[in-house]
Every structure is written in structure tokens, then in C-alpha cells.
């Protein structure tokens with residue numbers, strides 16, 4: 001939802017700062033950060049989408065090509081948690097079914113918490129998502145959030161490559177020259 005701290009999380013991670021007087025995101029924005037996973041350099045392209053309803057048709061078009069999606073709510077604002085099922089429906093409709101999904105409860109530095117950690121955890125478990133609580137303001141768990149995603153995506157990529165190049169993954173059946181339609185046409 002708007003105002004949960006998405007832009008602040010991205011800026012904390014990419015620029016190491018908590019921006020004062022952060023205005024609402026208009027449409028989408030993106031930032032890039034190169035990180036090291038194992039011994040490899042990985043360029044993360046992080047798209048920050050506007051939470052406001054009026055930008056929904058723009059933001060929807062960015063879900064499909066994402067490798068990971070982070071759903072953020074504000075732990076001190078119950079309505080932002082109550083909207084999660086709507087965001088999940090949105091993701092199911094517009095994102096790839098294999099996308100890595102992460103649930104984040106932000107603003108844990110606040111002392112007016114409305115959503116207990118366990119409630120967030122249970123929601124994430126029920127919907128097959130990773131779960132983390134963060135504070136963009138205090139920099140709690142922000143690095144961990146993005147690095148965990150980078151790590152997971154690299155593992156996925158390595159597995160896909162291994163399958164692609166390992167001949168044992170192909171079950172090559174012996175064929176006879178006159179069995180296929182093409183050989184018959186020839």
C-alpha cells in the first residue's frame with residue numbers, strides 16, 4: 001500500500017540513507033545495485049512501484065518480468081496488512097507463477113505496532129512466501145532482505161543452467177529413421 005515505506009527500503013539498500021520527506025512514488029522508479037554473491041557480481045535491478053490505486057495499470061505491467069516480488073506492509077497500520085490478499089490476487093494475475101515472493105513487515109522501529117510478528121509469519125507461511133520484518137529508518141534487516149533474494153535467485157539460476165547443460169537431464173530415446181512423420185515424408 002501507499003506509505004508503507006517501499007521507497008525508503010530501496011533507498012536504504014541502494015544508497016545507505018533514509019530520505020527525509022519522501023514523496024509518493026509516481027508510477028514506477030528503479031534503482032540498481034551491484035552486490036557480490038559467493039564470488040560472483042550480481043546486478044540487482046530493483047523496481048519501486050507506486051502504492052496509490054491511480055497508478056495500478058502502470059505498476060501491473062512491471063510484475064511479469066520480475067524474478068522476485070516483495071510485498072510490504074506497515075506493522076503499525078492494520079489496513080496495510082488487510083490489503084495483502086488483494087495484492088496477492090494482483091500478483092497471481094499479472095506475475096509469473098514461479099516468481100520468488102517475499103513478505104515484509106516494515107517500520108519495526110515504531111512503538112505503536114498493530115500486527116504481531118507471528119501474524120505476519122503465519123500469513124507468509126500460508127501463502128508460500130519468505131517473511132522478514134524491517135526498519136528502513138534504523139536499517140534493520142534491509143541488507144539481509146535484498147541479499148537473501150539475490151542469493152536465492154543465484155541458486156535458482158545455477159540450477160537452471162545445470163539442467164540446461166547436463167546431458168543426463170535429457171532422456172534421449174533411440175529413434176529409428178522411419179518412425180517419425182518427417183522421415184516418412186522424406
Ligand SMILES: Nc1nc2c(ncn2[C@@H]2O[C@H](COP(=O)(O)OP(=O)(O)OP(=O)(O)O)[C@@H](O)[C@H]2O)c(=O)[nH]1
Pocket residue numbers: 001002003004005006007008009019021022023024025026049050051052106107108109110134135136137138
Ligand atoms: N518510522 C518509520 N517510518 C518509515 C519507515 N520507512 C518509511 N517510513 C516513512 O513512511 C513514509 C512513506 O515512506 P515511502 O518510502 O515513501 O512509502 P512508499 O511505500 O514508497 O509509498 P508510495 O510511493 O506512495 O507507494 C515516509 O514518511 C517515511 O519517512 C520505517 O522503517 N520506519
